[in-house]
Amino acid sequence: xxxxxxxxxxxxxxxxxxxxxxxxxxxxxxxxxxxxxxxxxxxxxxxxxxxxxxxxxxxxxxxxxxxxxxxxxxxxxxxxxxxxxxxxxxxxxxxxxxxxxxxxxxxxxxxxxxxxxxxxxxxxxxxxxxxxxxxxxxxxxxxxxxxxxxxxxxxxxxxxxxxxxxxxxxxxxxxxxxxxxxxxxxxxxxxxxxxxxxxxxxxxxxxxxxxxxxxxxxxxxxxxxxxxxxxxxxxxxxxxxxxxxxxxxxxxxxxxxx
Amino acid sequence: xxxxxxxxxxxxxxxxxxxxxxxxxxxxxxxxxxxxxxxxxxxxxxxxxxxxxxxxxxxxxxxxxxxxxxxxxxxxxxxxxxxxxxxxxxxxxxxxxxxxxxxxxxxxxxxxxxxxxxxxxxxxxxxxxxxxxxxxxxxxxxxxxxxxxxxxxxxxxxxxxxxxxxxxxxxxxxxxxxxxxxxxxxxxxxxxxxxxxxxxxxxxxxxxxxxxxxxxxxxxxxxxxxxxxxxxxxxxxxxxxxxxxxxxxxxxxxxxxxxxxxxxxxxxxxxxxxxxxxxxxxxxxxxxxxxxxxxxxxxxxxxxxxxxxxxxxxxxxxxxxxxxxxxxxxxxxxxxxxxxxxxxxxxxxxxx
Amino acid sequence: xxxxxxxxxxxxxxxxxxxxxxxxxxxxxxxxxxxxxxxxxxxxxxxxxxxxxxxxxxxxxxxxxxxxxxxxxxxxxxxxxxxxxxxxxxxxxxxxxxxxxxxxxxxxxxxxxxxxxxxxxxxxxxxxxxxxxxxxxxxxxxxxxxxxxxxxxxxxxxxxxxxxxxxxxxxxxxxxxxxxxxxxxxxxxxxxxxxxxxxxxxxxxxxxxxxxxxxxxxxxxxxxxxxxxxxxxxxxxxxxxxxxxxxxxxxxxxxxxxxxxxxxxxxxxxxxxxxxxxxxxxxxxxxxxxxxxxxxxxxxxxxxxxxxxxxxxxxxxxxxxxxxxxxxxxxxxxxxxxxxx
Numbered sequence: 040x041x042x043x044x045x046x047x048x049x050x051x052x053x054x055x056x057x058x059x060x061x062x063x064x065x066x067x068x069x070x071x072x073x074x075x076x077x078x079x080x081x082x083x084x085x086x087x088x089x090x091x092x093x094x095x096x097x098x099x100x101x102x103x104x105x106x107x108x109x110x111x112x113x114x115x116x117x118x119x120x121x122x123x124x125x126x127x128x129x130x131x132x133x134x135x136x137x138x139x140x141x142x143x144x145x146x147x148x149x150x151x152x153x154x155x156x157x158x159x160x161x162x163x164x165x166x167x168x169x170x171x172x173x174x175x176x177x178x179x180x181x182x183x184x185x186x187x188x189x190x191x192x193x194x195x196x197x198x199x200x201x202x203x204x205x206x207x208x209x210x211x212x213x214x215x216x217x218x219x220x221x222x223x224x225x226x227x228x229x230x231x232x233x234x235x236x237x238x239x240x241x242x243x244x245x246x247x248x249x250x251x252x253x254x255x256x257x258x259x260x261x262x263x264x265x266x267x268x269x270x271x272x273x274x275x276x277x278x279x280x281x282x283x284x285x286x287x288x289x290x291x292x293x294x295x296x297x
Numbered sequence: 298x299x300x301x302x303x304x305x306x307x308x309x310x311x312x313x314x315x316x317x318x319x320x321x322x323x324x325x326x327x328x329x330x331x332x333x334x335x336x337x338x339x340x341x342x343x344x345x346x347x348x349x350x351x352x353x354x355x356x357x358x359x360x361x362x363x364x365x366x367x368x369x370x371x372x373x374x375x376x377x378x379x380x381x382x383x384x385x386x387x388x389x390x391x392x393x394x395x396x397x398x399x400x401x402x403x404x405x406x407x408x409x410x411x412x413x414x415x416x417x418x419x420x421x422x423x424x425x426x427x428x429x430x431x432x433x434x435x436x437x438x439x440x441x442x443x444x445x446x447x448x449x450x451x452x453x454x455x456x457x458x459x460x461x462x463x464x465x466x467x468x469x470x471x472x473x474x475x476x477x478x479x480x481x482x483x484x485x486x487x488x489x490x491x492x493x494x495x496x497x498x499x500x501x502x503x504x505x506x507x508x509x510x511x512x513x514x515x516x517x518x519x520x521x522x523x524x525x526x527x528x529x530x531x532x533x534x535x536x537x538x539x540x541x542x543x544x545x546x547x548x549x550x551x552x553x554x555x556x557x558x559x560x561x562x563x564x565x566x567x568x569x570x571x572x573x574x575x576x577x578x579x580x581x582x583x584x585x586x587x588x589x590x591x592x593x594x595x596x597x598x599x600x601x602x603x604x605x606x607x608x609x610x611x612x613x614x615x616x617x618x619x620x621x622x623x624x625x626x627x628x629x630x631x632x633x634x635x636x637x638x639x640x641x642x643x644x645x646x647x648x649x
Numbered sequence: 650x651x652x653x654x655x656x657x658x659x660x661x662x663x664x665x666x667x668x669x670x671x672x673x674x675x676x677x678x679x680x681x682x683x684x685x686x687x688x689x690x691x692x693x694x695x696x697x698x699x700x701x702x703x704x705x706x707x708x709x710x711x712x713x714x715x716x717x718x719x720x721x722x723x724x725x726x727x728x729x730x731x732x733x734x735x736x737x738x739x740x741x742x743x744x745x746x747x748x749x750x751x752x753x754x755x756x757x758x759x760x761x762x763x764x765x766x767x768x769x770x771x772x773x774x775x776x777x778x779x780x781x782x783x784x785x786x787x788x789x790x791x792x793x794x795x796x797x798x799x800x801x802x803x804x805x806x807x808x809x810x811x812x813x814x815x816x817x818x819x820x821x822x823x824x825x826x827x828x829x830x831x832x833x834x835x836x837x838x839x840x841x842x843x844x845x846x847x848x849x850x851x852x853x854x855x856x857x858x859x860x861x862x863x864x865x866x867x868x869x870x871x872x873x874x875x876x877x878x879x880x881x882x883x884x885x886x887x888x889x890x891x892x893x894x895x896x897x898x899x900x901x902x903x904x905x906x907x908x909x910x911x912x913x914x915x916x917x918x919x920x921x922x923x924x925x926x927x928x929x930x931x932x933x934x935x936x937x938x939x940x941x942x943x944x945x946x947x948x949x950x951x952x953x954x955x956x957x958x959x960x961x962x963x964x965x966x967x968x969x970x971x972x973x974x975x976x977x978x979x980x981x982x983x984x985x986x987x988x989x990x
């Protein structure tokens with residue numbers, strides 16, 4: 040077990056809980072898609088898992104230790120994180136950017152050496168973006184930047200990678216590529232937790248799914264169990280339909296009309 | 298963590314303090330004069346309390362200065378031809394003392410060290426409270442004498458000190474005799490003024506509300522001219538911003554204005570300001586600017602003699618005629634430059 | 650460009666910067682209103698290094714060793730310190746438009762110095778007051794931010810702006826109260842900067858305060874990059890953000906405060922040089938910081954040499970850095986306009 044979350048509560052403002060008694064466990068090698076509407080609490084849950092919110096109630100155990108009490112390094116050495124694409128202030132090269140993923144293993148006055156550089160090259164190769172390594176991070180397209188961020192998250196070979204809306208702001212082709220990468224990583228033994236507001240992503244990935252309702256609660260189970268029309272409609276509205284496509288042997292989620 | 302960082306800052310600051318204080322010059326006594334260290338060469342102590350050796354070739358030593366106050370002393374001591382660089386505030390000095398006019402300049406207020414090295418004088422005459430310059434000039438192997446001229450005693454001490462350094466003791470003594478003679482004749486008149494006729498006065502500086510402090514030469518001049526200097530505030534012989542309201546509270550009979558070119562207002566502005574019409578000095582038209590067109594009479598130096606005579610004339614016109622003032626002014630110019638300038642320079646002091 | 654290529658480029662840039670710095674130092678030692686030929690200068694320096702008796706005119710020796718050498722060393726030191734501190738501040742606050750004095754160091758130091766001048770204190774105490782004033786201003790900025798109970802950088806930047814403008818009002822008041830003939834000139838020296846009077850003792854005191862934090866910053870350069878990604882992202886990469894940021898701010902502040910103590914406030918260097926260096930070598934701090942140091946030292950040396958050779962009267966350093974820095978910065982921005990957001 041990597042994470043064990045029990046009765047987690049978190050509120051930015053008193054009286055408006057974003058997370059309202061969440062229970063969740065994340066195992067080695069698991070793929071988990073966290074679904075929910077915008078603002079349902081997906082990012083907040085992730086930031087709690089990553090130790091960015093110290094004032095949560097309940098407990099989040101990372102390998103049996105309360106996240107609140109852990110140092111940044113201890114969390115980072117177990118968990119890689121792919122943030123939502125933000126604005127970069129400086130023109131780091133892709134290589135430098137990816138190299139930053141091995142910071143958790145470095146002391147305050149040390150810097151990456153041969154070993155870390157080899158790890159970064161390996162991560163770049165894994166994602167097939169070695170040719171980008173000398174480019175500026177600010178010159179990349181959305182898809183390329185997402186790939187660089189994923190490479191950075193896996194450099195230190197964590198057990199788990201958390202993806203915050205990795206498909207947001209990407210076109211269809213890039214969305215699929217990112218999902219393929221995630222699937223690939225899972226096949227290589229990484230556990231992957233990803234948030235999205237599109238149930239189709241979860242249906243494509245399979246594995247497990249967790250669904251935020253609209254009052255800060257989360258229910259989790261296997262994708263097949265969770266991605267039913269009844270459960271999805273409760274969150275996304277009653278006109279959402281789940282249909283089986285025989286041709287591809289899988290479910291899809293559609294809205295029949297506007 | 299925070300505490301650690303704070304203490305680190307503290308320790309570093311203290312270290313710096315220690316470094317800095319190690320090189321702090323001992324303030325010493327500020328009284329200047331002549332000292333003779335046992336056996337070795339005679340020396341002088343300047344206004345910053347620093348000891349400077351008097352050299353055997355005193356009569357050949359050359360000087361430079363960026364401090365405008367030093368110019369009259371060069372003239373008074375008759376050493377203008379040994380001055381290599383000077384900061385003259387008005388064109389008058391260049392005309393009145395052609396040797397000074399011909400001298401170079403090494404900056405105004407601050408010293409251009411490279412230029413100073415190039416003209417290579419033996420000594421720099423400078424103001425007090427500027428250790429950086431003193432230290433840097435000393436590195437060039439050039440002497441520095443700091444002078445302070447905030448009282449008549451300062452004027453005399455400066456004359457003695459520079460006279461000693463430049464081998465012009467005789468001329469220094471003559472200048473002091475002349476100053477004392479002038480003030481004796483002024484006192485002869487002011488001693489006859491009965492207490493109840495004495496006028497109150499103050500001298501306002503470059504900015505409205507800024508007055509000469511009680512311990513400044515300018516306030517001493519008012520008292521010596523038979524007036525009562527009303528300003529009680531004193532700030533280490535410096536101008537004091539007492540504010541307009543204090544001036545209104547003092548409501549002096551006479552207000553003198555500095556002759557400095559840095560003055561930001563005119564007499565007409567004061568007379569024209571309705572608020573100021575409540576003042577006695579405004580109602581009676583008793584505001585006077587110190588003469589400064591060519592040669593400022595209220596700046597620290599030997600001209601404080603003529604400045605005092607001017608105040609006497611303005612406060613007690615019945616006791617001190619225009620001719621009396623003219624005599625004093627003539628005496629000053631004759632002593633300094635060996636001639637008068639009323640005609641050739643249109644220096645109209647006879648009508649003051 | 651491959652990584653090997655960029656490593657090569659780094660070595661080339663560092664060597665070139667060092668060569669430029671050395672050349673400028675020699676030129677600066679020979680240049681000035683007082684003329685000493687290059688040969689004489691080198692002979693004077695050589696004899697001083699090997700403790701041989703000087704044969705040149707004593708005034709030449711005094712000018713070269715007493716005036717110019719401390720000046721050259723001081724301007725290189727201050728240029729390096731300000732550029733390093735600027736590059737670090739920009740990284741920590743992930744804002745390339747931040748300069749080393751934005752938390753109020755310089756204005757605080759000026760007030761400290763001006764106050765000491767007003768009190769008639771000696772040169773040593775003026776430096777101490779300046780140093781303390783600079784540190785105090787940063788502490789005030791930091792505690793204003795802490796009082797807001799908001800740890801984000803923008804609050805710190807805003808409180809820096811608030812403290813900075815408060816400081817400049819106080820400075821205005823101190824100037825108002827100063828004697829225009831004597832004290833104002835000394836205060837101007839602090840607000841506009843000058844290397845003219847730097848002495849060997851002041852230089853060594855400042856060097857002590859500069860070298861340690863500079864070494865710390867160079868050693869932790871990797872984490873400055875990590876911090877520049879933003880607080881939360883840096884944390885997820887394993888950065889102890891609070892500690893790293895505090896240490897980097899303290900070190901950068903010490904650098905700036907010590908520089909102000911030595912030579913007064915000097916603008917533009919800490920803003921322009923990191924930008925220029927980023928253009929030369931890229932954004933990675935491991936290479937950026939050393940390049941910034943060398944480039945800053947060269948720039949300052951060039952500026953100081955110009956201030957004392959151009960024009961009849963020596964110019965304050967800040968005027969010259971402004972005259973060179975502002976158009977240069979404009980050009981940099983123009984070149985990178987498509988990437989500005």
